Amino acid sequence: MKAVVLVCLAIWVASYIIPEQNKLLLNYLESGRYLVMAAILALEVAAVMTVYFSIKVAIGKDEDPDISIDSSVKRYLGDTVLAKIFSFETRMWTFAFFAKRIKAGSFNGRQHFTYHQKDGAKSNLLGFIFLIALEIPLTHLFLHFVWSPLGANVITLLTLASLVFFVAEYRAVSRRPVSLIANDLVIRYGLYNSLIIPLNNIANVQPHDEYVARAQHIKRYNYSGNPNVKIELKVPQAAVEYIFIGLDNPDQFISAVVDSASLAPQCNN
Structure with a gap:
């Protein structure tokens, strides 16, 4: 080929x-x-x-x-x-x-954890969908007469593609859960590819309430506000050492992971 x-x-x-x-x-x-x-x-x-x-x-x-x-x-x-x-x-x-x-129950796992209600994450996605849908005809007409018909068509097609993405993301956030499967923690978040973490590779899991900046050794899964769960790995996975997640019920998640991984829970000072 x-x-x-x-x-x-x-x-x-x-x-x-x-x-x-x-x-x-x-x-x-x-x-x-x-x-x-x-x-x-x-x-x-x-x-x-x-x-x-x-x-x-x-x-x-x-x-x-x-x-x-x-x-x-x-x-x-x-x-x-x-x-x-x-x-x-x-x-x-x-x-x-x-x-x-x-349905969320269609995914493998003995325990599922949701994240679409945290800080109105799903509602915010719906707001973006309405904004993009409203913007498309206005932007197309403006670019058509001010710039170029061809350019207007290209921009409109790209915007429609982003609209499809947001619609799919909106539908996925309440259906793709974070799950405990056998000896693994599977992080599904929106449409993105799952991250599988062996439970025996988790050094610590604890509550979190601060802003997290981007870094090569950090993986963030959060839509709105600050992540409320911090996971520290014993051995980095693809250079990732810390994982921050925003969940609807962080205490239940931490308790389940601690019990499954036989960890001693720790809290922020």
Whole structure:
């Protein structure tokens, strides 16, 4: 697939740099290029539709939606960075169109913890949705007459994509819980890929109420206000040493993790 794409790209570049009088075989290659690109597009659409129906069937069987999406994507793309990106995109469209068929209880876990009510997180997302929807026609008309019709169309399409993301995120926050599964803590937060932490790698979990700045060794999961739970790892995971989460019921979460990981709870001074 990569070789075919590179050949098509080479033909496209050659069509600009080779003079017309010297294009002996290039005219035939240019015509074939479009046929090859159409075949590649058809193949990609077929792969996407196959993944789509696989996920739809899995969700209908009440399987864990995350596992359904990841397994369907990895079946075709393997365990790669591209697969992670495509899993995120697939999850976004799944929650945008099939959210009513997904429940928090559909996800694996012996205990689930929510976060959509903390500091009005879900209500804030709904506010952004209304603002974006209101902005689209006004911005489009302004850019169309003041700047460029083409530019207005591009900006509108990008804004519509962000609107789909916010709608999917709005639907996901109350359905994708943070869960304790066997010997792992699985942090699902909105649409983003899950973070799995072995319970035996948790050094400490405690309440938290302060602002947390961005840093390479810190992972933040929070929509509004300050995170209310701090997790310290014994061994860093992907350079992450501390994880801060905003949850609806932090005390219940801390107690459950302490009991599961046999930790002694500690409080901030």
